[in-house]
Amino acid sequence: MIRILKTMSLAVFQLFLFAAASAQREVRFVQDDKAQKVDVMIDGKLFTSYLYKSDIDKPVLYPLHTASGTLVTRGFPLNSQPNERTDHPHHIGLWFNYGDVNGLDFWNNSYAIKPEDKPKFGSIRHRRIVKTENGKDKGTLVVEADWVDSKGNVLLKEQTAFTFRGNANSRTIERVGTLTAQKERVSFKDNKEGVLGVRVSRELEIPSDKPEIYTDAQGVPTKVAVLNNEGVTGTFLTSEGKTGNDVWGTRGKWCMMYGKKKGEPVAITIVDHPSNPGYPTYWHARGYGLFAANPLGQEALSGGKEKLNYSLDPGKSVTFRYQVIINNGTLPTPAQLNTAATAFGK
Numbered sequence: 527m528i529r530i531l532k533t534m535s536l537a538v539f540q541l542f543l544f545a546a547a548s549a550q551r552e553v554r555f556v557q558d559d560k561a562q563k564v565d566v567m568i569d570g571k572l573f574t575s576y577l578y579k580s581d582i583d584k585p586v587l588y589p590l591h592t593a594s595g596t597l598v599t600r601g602f603p604l605n606s607q608p609n610e611r612t613d614h615p616h617h618i619g620l621w622f623n624y625g626d627v628n629g630l631d632f633w634n635n636s637y638a639i640k641p642e643d644k645p646k647f648g649s650i651r652h653r654r655i656v657k658t659e660n661g662k663d664k665g666t667l668v669v670e671a672d673w674v675d676s677k678g679n680v681l682l683k684e685q686t687a688f689t690f691r692g693n694a695n696s697r698t699i700e701r702v703g704t705l706t707a708q709k710e711r712v713s714f715k716d717n718k719e720g721v722l723g724v725r726v727s728r729e730l731e732i733p734s735d736k737p738e739i740y741t742d743a744q745g746v747p748t749k750v751a752v753l754n755n756e757g758v759t760g761t762f763l764t765s766e767g768k769t770g771n772d773v774w775g776t777r778g779k780w781c782m783m784y785g786k787k788k789g790e791p792v793a794i795t796i797v798d799h800p801s802n803p804g805y806p807t808y809w810h811a812r813g814y815g816l817f818a819a820n821p822l823g824q825e826a827l828s829g830g831k832e833k834l835n836y837s838l839d840p841g842k843s844v845t846f847r848y849q850v851i852i853n854n855g856t857l858p859t860p861a862q863l864n865t866a867a868t869a870f871g872k
Contacts, residue, residue, distance in 0.1 A: 550693055554567045574587045576669065622723075650684070656669060705838070716824055729758060730815065799849075
């Protein structure tokens with residue numbers, strides 16, 4: 527009898543611990559117009575900031591932390607960290623854009639582009655904070671932005687709603703962004719550079735044993751050198767069972783990049799939504815730490831086997847929905863991520 531009571535008490539205690547870990551924490555926003563950012567605080571701790579500085583050519587969520595406070599995004603170029611890579615200066619935190627919008631490259635634009643080449647690139651200009659709504663179990667941030675050419679002509683207007691949640695060992699972002707074409711037809715020619723991307727910290731990269739050269743949408747090569755792999759433990763896993771560097775150019779409902787940082791297991795998962803164009807998305811995932819869902823670059827990512835060339839007529843809109851889950855400590859299993867993806871897709 528005593529043994530049964532002890533067993534029951536342990537089960538109840540474990541259930542209590544699970545419930546405590548699952549309980550959602552308070553989300554609060556702190557807007558700083560001078561610094562051009564909105565801090566996202568979960569359980570009193572900084573999770574991320576919505577940055578809308580014009581000199582980075584797009585709004586971003588930067589940096590991203592786990593519930594335990596571990597930094598999971600690369601610091602460069604805004605706040606470089608020891609031993610991290612300094613390639614691709616347009617890879618900042620978590621962002622949404624594309625490599626070919628009416629022939630303009632929104633993806634690769636950054637301070638590193640020469641002034642004479644700027645007309646080839648587009649920028650996403652933050653316009654206003656529509657709403658911030660604090661909450662005991664979630665918080666909502668709604669923003670508006672314009673996709674413009676180098677002369678400021680607006681191709682697309684964007685309204686995006688971010689919903690943030692967090693518990694004892696996870697942080698979640700739901701990003702629902704609607705693009706509306708303005709005076710002219712807008713084409714998204716198939717291109718590997720897109721659309722929802724994140725650049726992870728050095729520890730979450732896949733260990734590399736040789737240098738690589740990657741060419742962007744303008745044909746400009748970027749060399750990615752081999753660095754010391756000490757402490758580098760990352761890899762990819764998709765809903766279709768693809769792993770490591772084999773993930774690039776494959777489809778999946780979700781993809782997780784995971785590893786260890788300072789001895790703690792951490793993971794970032796991007797979940798696609800059934801209503802998105804090109805579902806399930808292709809993954810533009812590189813071992814050096816770039817991790818992106820790209821449903822629009824089908825010809826480039828399929829090796830020419832498929833083609834989409836998505837477009838919007840003037841006044842027409844398209845909505846992209848994504849969920850980003852950041853875990854620490856106990857990482858989600860494929861079954862748990864399948865369940866999360868199903869729930870997100872309803």
